[in-house]
Amino acid sequence: MIHTDGLLNSIQQELDQREKEILHSHACFSGDGIRRRPEKLQGYRQNFAVDCDRILHSKSYTRYIDKTQVFSMVLNDHITHRVLHVQLVSKIGRTIGRFLRLNEDLIEAIALGHDLGHPPFGHDGETILARLCIAHGLPPFLHNLQSIRFLESLEKKGTGLNLTLQTLDGILCHDGEVNRHELRPQRQKTFVDLDQEIAQKAAAPRTELTPMTFEGCVVRLADTIAYIGRDIEDAIELGIISRHDLPPACVAVLGNTNGHIVYNLVTDLIANSRERDTVSFSAEIAEALLELKRFNYQSIYLNPKVKLGNEEIANCYEVMFDTYLQHLANQDGESRIISDFAHYLDPQRLAQNPPACIVRDFIAGMTDDYFRSQAKLLGCPIPDKQ
Numbered sequence: 001m002i003h004t005d006g007l008l009n010s011i012q013q014e015l016d017q018r019e020k021e022i023l024h025s026h027a028c029f030s031g032d033g034i035r036r037r038p039e040k041l042q043g044y045r046q047n048f049a050v051d052c053d054r055i056l057h058s059k060s061y062t063r064y065i066d067k068t069q070v071f072s073m074v075l076n077d078h079i080t081h082r083v084l085h086v087q088l089v090s091k092i093g094r095t096i097g098r099f100l101r102l103n104e105d106l107i108e109a110i111a112l113g114h115d116l117g118h119p120p121f122g123h124d125g126e127t128i129l130a131r132l133c134i135a136h137g138l139p140p141f142l143h144n145l146q147s148i149r150f151l152e153s154l155e156k157k158g159t160g161l162n163l164t165l166q167t168l169d170g171i172l173c174h175d176g177e178v179n180r181h182e183l184r185p186q187r188q189k190t191f192v193d194l195d196q197e198i199a200q201k202a203a204a205p206r207t208e209l210t211p212m213t214f215e216g217c218v219v220r221l222a223d224t225i226a227y228i229g230r231d232i233e234d235a236i237e238l239g240i241i242s243r244h245d246l247p248p249a250c251v252a253v254l255g256n257t258n259g260h261i262v263y264n265l266v267t268d269l270i271a272n273s274r275e276r277d278t279v280s281f282s283a284e285i286a287e288a289l290l291e292l293k294r295f296n297y298q299s300i301y302l303n304p305k306v307k308l309g310n311e312e313i314a315n316c317y318e319v320m321f322d323t324y325l326q327h328l329a330n331q332d333g334e335s336r337i338i339s340d341f342a343h344y345l346d347p348q349r350l351a352q353n354p355p356a357c358i359v360r361d362f363i364a365g366m367t368d369d370y371f372r373s374q375a376k377l378l379g380c381p382i383p384d385k386q
Contacts, residue, residue, distance in 0.1 A: 027215070052112060064081070070300070092222040109217055336377075
């Protein structure tokens with residue numbers, strides 16, 4: 001047998017050195033990755049590439065396949081699901097990163113992990129679960145905090161994936177819905193800072209957090225680029241809006257198709273961020289993007305057609321939360337919250353969490369179809385996709 005450890009480690013060292021020769025001084029180098037539990041990585045994979053692989057092979061990532069992006073109640077195979085969205089964010093982010101000479105592995109890791117915490121039925125599900133958490137003495141539910149919780153406290157029977165600080169920070173701070181056209185990294189964070197920001201965000205959900213790396217800033221803006229035009233195409237596909245409904249001023253600047261919108265936003269971001277200490281859009285593009293966001297919210301996200309079935313879904317969330325609390329209190333081994341979730345966690349770690357926290361984690365991790373199946377088992381009517 002040939003011993004290759006030395007060879008593979010030398011390849012990793014060569015790759016780390018090449019980064020310093022090729023990437024911009026603004027970039028986060030793989031050799032600077034920090035883990036909560038220090039590890040000596042074996043082989044040729046660099047720090048952030050390891051993070052990508054750990055996220056891709058996680059159970060949380062597997063569940064992306066049936067998580068709502070915007071449209072929950074439709075039978076159409078061409079509508080965007082969460083798994084496609086994160087892939088689009090990754091691709092767009094890496095394209096931007098390549099031209100800004102940033103670390104594409106870190107961009108990919110943040111992008112792939114940024115939405116892991118989304119519960120069933122997208123942002124509407126998040127709103128419902130936030131209300132239930134407050135009612136049961138927990139902080140409001142936020143999907144970015146839940147993403148961190150899955151990655152650090154629930155994967156691998158509760159031991160977590162031990163990802164780098166830079167990846168976790170980017171996931172925590174992605175906040176794609178916040179309207180900011182310019183981002184400047186808040187450098188020199190530590191795991192103490194990460195934990196403090198998690199606590200701050202839980203206590204005050206409107207707290208705005210800024211990524212510690214340029215790569216994290218890129219992903220935050222790529223998140224918006226990935227969904228803004230794609231949601232328009234999905235809404236047109238479903239007959240909710242027509243292309244002629246788009247604001248003429250936005251069309252004149254950004255175009256009227258997802259392809260043109262993505263290209264114009266990416267091109268502008270690259271042109272305005274090269275050799276600068278910020279990642280930013282130009283004023284004209286930023287104004288058009290903000291107006292297009294307003295259009296999407298009013299014409300798509302708040303459209304009654306998109307909200308069909310929400311009352312029934314909210315009722316099922318409530319029934320499920322209360323029922324699982326009872327099952328935990330009674331130690332009902334037949335309940336799915338025990339057989340499909342609690343059973344797989346380390347008992348000591350499980351005992352450190354109040355029952356409402358366990359219920360929140362279980363429901364947040366459900367796919368849409370799993371939620372439907374559990375609702376039916378509990379006798380809770382839920383509408384079918386149309």
